[in-house]
Amino acid sequence: MKKTSSITQNLAFYPQNKTEHEELSNDAMPPLTSVIQIIPPDKDEEIEDIFACAPGLIFTDDTRNHHGDPGSTIVYKSARFGDIDLKTTDPEREEERQLFGHYLWNAGIKLAELVSEEDDGRWSVKGRRVLELGAGVGLCGIVATLAGAEEVVISDYPAPVVLENIRRNAKHAIPERLASAYSIEGHEWGELGTDFATKFAGRFDRILAADCFWMPSQHSNLVQSTLHFLAPDGRVFAIAGFHTGRAKLAAFFDVAVEEGLEIEEIWEEDVDGVRREWAKTRDGGREDVTGRKRWLVLAILKRRMRGS
Template identity: 45%
Template structure:
């Protein structure tokens, strides 16, 4: 089953020509896949067979042009994939499309402290909070429209009534939404949370190569100094491989003490293949694929 089957617009009926066209793309172009979902005018419904209720996800309404350039006003497929991985491993239920590669890598968050960088809608963090994460911290660029939407999504959806039977929801006093600019680590939020998180989540944040070094610094700063601490990074190819490549550079990661434990590619139908920095995809093909990686410490600092 396709990765995108769980997501739909809040409105049951298309309201205009653009809505009708958007909802028909999969029929008109069966090889095409939607890799960004929603807008500020349409909330999204996320439906999982394992949750007691569907999630209602708002999208940020960017006020300034700089806010719009953050692309936080969409839900991207990287967040959908991470949410499914977290759900599958935290509940111990099989994926619709089994993860054949890297079976030794677990996305279980029960009892762990999690941090999401560049969260956008915070879907993976919300899923983690519903499935028993001990603490959930959600961050994005400190633009008020983005943070306001994050707070709304987190408060609305992190509710015990939505969690699966037998799962404990992260308590409200252990959930935080905060602004954070990657690489800026002298503010009170950063200094208070240094090396505090067992798991760091990064979903579709690699389209700005000039920010890769700052993102490396933030990951290393917040990741707990423990052998089993991990950062999960999932990103789509919609801006091309070239813009993503430097994030995975071994020398750049080594500068902050990190290395890649696993990296591979997975498409929206669950097909997997090795990560290849040189592979060429056409525009339609690359919308289907995501690269999944786990980062760990080279050695405990």
């Protein structure tokens, strides 16, 4: 029997698009960045801070793809749940700062918008057991709790300053009556021998991951954590921006397929809701940096069936 290359084998686990350059407009949601307001800290701002906080206002072609600075408040203006105030943390160590979890990224906003929808569509978390990986400020896990998930675990790198900030945000945003529906846990991807990992193995119907894919050295660890926690019939909701380069995202999906996940759906969408097919490369790898900040990749993944 002729042996098929690993690349050819992996193609079976990518959804096949009907057309090569299909673009659709989604008018159901407002522009992504319009649901975010930044309240600066109560102090006089330096002129550099003002420019840093509002490039989209000063340079109109530049889309703001991350939000928040130490001391500021991010207000997520949810159409369903009202204003949700979020604080960012100021990581103490360089190792923690390099994770960039002290910002809210557009991928997290998009995922929060999708899981907060009231219908029982494909992104619904109502009645589900949900794990958020790489939570950052915790927005997606907070919204999942408010949206009626049965159980939510909001997790991020086990740094006290990061986890304490998530606890503060969750306590402020989630009513006391829902306090038993969520918890905050530290988890380092790929570390599966901890009490937390042992307790929650195979438990979650839905895993949320927003902008977790920009470190190639962590791709395999992230996939292993995903497979460890994912229920047999569960789904992974994965969204990411292109600000760190398309190649890094494409590499993650390749690793995911190689190690046991299957891509059920995948496409690209910009901040205005315009959709197009997913592509591993565009413009010969010479995408305009300003332009690509407008775009996200959205994917739904599942566990590969045995024998596939």
